[in-house]
Amino acid sequence: MAKAKATIHGAVSIVSAIANKKGSTLGISLKVEAIVETSEGKGIIIQSENKNISSRLINKTIEKIIPKKDLEKNKITITLTSEIPTGYGLKSSSAISSAVALACAKIFKPKLTDQQILLAGVDASIESKVSITGAYDDACSCYYGGFNVTDNGKRSRIHFEKVPSNLIAVIFIPKNRKRGNVKKLKILSPIFNKAWELAKQRKYWEAMTMNGLATSAILNSDPKIIVDLIEKGALGASVSGNGPSIAAIVKKENETNVKKIFSALEGNIIVSKVNNKKAEVYEL
Numbered sequence: 001m002a003k004a005k006a007t008i009h010g011a012v013s014i015v016s017a018i019a020n021k022k023g024s025t026l027g028i029s030l031k032v033e034a035i036v037e038t039s040e041g042k043g044i045i046i047q048s049e050n051k052n053i054s055s056r057l058i059n060k061t062i063e064k065i066i067p068k069k070d071l072e073k074n075k076i077t078i079t080l081t082s083e084i085p086t087g088y089g090l091k092s093s094s095a096i097s098s099a100v101a102l103a104c105a106k107i108f109k110p111k112l113t114d115q116q117i118l119l120a121g122v123d124a125s126i127e128s129k130v131s132i133t134g135a136y137d138d139a140c141s142c143y144y145g146g147f148n149v150t151d152n153g154k155r156s157r158i159h160f161e162k163v164p165s166n167l168i169a170v171i172f173i174p175k176n177r178k179r180g181n182v183k184k185l186k187i188l189s190p191i192f193n194k195a196w197e198l199a200k201q202r203k204y205w206e207a208m209t210m211n212g213l214a215t216s217a218i219l220n221s222d223p224k225i226i227v228d229l230i231e232k233g234a235l236g237a238s239v240s241g242n243g244p245s246i247a248a249i250v251k252k253e254n255e256t257n258v259k260k261i262f263s264a265l266e267g268n269i270i271v272s273k274v275n276n277k278k279a280e281v282y283e284l
Contacts, residue, residue, distance in 0.1 A: 006102035011141035021153040023137030024199035027145035027275035034099035041075035060124035089241025094138040097121030180219030205236035212238030
């Protein structure tokens with residue numbers, strides 16, 4: 001029987017795609033690993049320490065990749081390990097769906113392209129209602145690493161480049177998990193559009209901070225935190241995804257100052273390198 005392991009990394013938002021289906025993200029090095037194993041029998045078994053992971057998402061992803069006839073002849077065991085906290089806007093579901101798709105493809109559909117594997121996860125995210133837009137922007141940075149600027153509606157990558165490797169993401173995970181009303185982001189649609197145009201011109205940090213001020217004003221975070229982070233040396237700072245986590249991108253020498261802002265608040269701080277590494281998969 002066969003066994004394959006895929007590794008995919010997380011990401012943080014530069015521009016939220018909720019309002020206009022146009023987004024931008026950058027890769028961080030927190031990772032997800034999926035091991036897919038086939039054995040005799042049938043059925044899908046999911047093993048994970050994280051109880052928040054959507055089994056609907058994983059099942060849908062598997063169905064997108066593995067042909068029906070193969071599912072009837074094989075028992076599929078998926079073992080997931082993730083460094084990405086679930087439900088905070090750090091793209092864990094995009095990373096998980098891509099990792100599962102990639103590992104399944106290695107065994108059952110080795111000729112699939114990166115784009116086909118990526119889209120299997122995006123479609124599964126929409127169908128399992130894990131994401132409104134399918135999070136094509138998130139999936140791109142999880143899968144390819146680097147900066148990605150995307151048109152989620154058209155499912156196209158408008159711009160891609162590596163992130164300077166001397167940068168780190170300082171991420172605040174608030175104790176209070178409450179998210180604001182995501183639908184209200186549409187009120188500031190022109191602002192998000194402006195931020196996206198900035199990202200397209202490679203002005204990522206301006207885009208990220210603009211996004212941060214707009215999203216925090218709507219999603220129950222205090223916009224003043226974003227301003228404080230910039231004052232203390234963050235290049236860009238924003239609520240990530242629909243929150244409630246807040247990410248600040250900094251050079252190493254400003255890490256301590258930025259952490260100080262967060263340590264005054266209730267919650268945890270995670271520090272992660274940025275990531276330019278593409279998804280990896282190999283047979284075990």
